[in-house]
Amino acid sequence: SQQGEEDPQALSIQEGENATMNCSYKTSINNLQWYRQNSGRGLVHLILIRSNEREKHSGRLRVTLDTSKKSSSLLITASRAADTASYFCATDAGTGRRALTFGSGTRLQVQP
């Protein structure tokens, strides 16, 4: 089953604008991760935020986590055409199977 659900499903913006994607999940987590997928390729890890963290930055990426609302957001600032991709959140519940549960993703289109 899908643990994370991203919102919006699709987002189209102009280069230079900021892009915000949201993720909601259902169960308690150890950490939450964001991944990027270029069309037809494998996923690439972007950033991990632990359950005891509220905000994390990496370059032009900013991730927030609200465990009380079971939600996270990914902000990409000053977007570039090369940021065009699908973005997925994934939750790690810290259970024995040690597998991540992925959401359905947000397709981001950055217009040059």
Next chain:
Amino acid sequence: SQTIHQWPATLVQPVGSPLSLECTVEGTSNPNLYWYRQAAGRGLQLLFYSVGIGQISSEVPQNLSASRPQDRQFILSSKKLLLSDSGFYLCAWRGGPGVLTFGAGSRLTVL
């Protein structure tokens, strides 16, 4: 450094034919390995995971099976493919902090 190889990249198979997708990891030992499937425009569904040689856990009852004959080799198989087996199959291994590293994927079309 660790790398993950997955093949074939693309295949088209008739209904009822067998399937074998292979994944190998280099630069690490005793990795946790995973097979995910992604339907067109959708998220990833966990199919199998393995914490060691010969140890396979299945997440979803289906027409597929997995095997881990060697420490860094993970194979996804089917004896008879169904149309519903079409999709993008991704192998991944889990690093120390819990981050997954994915292969490039195998796109399967069953006709």
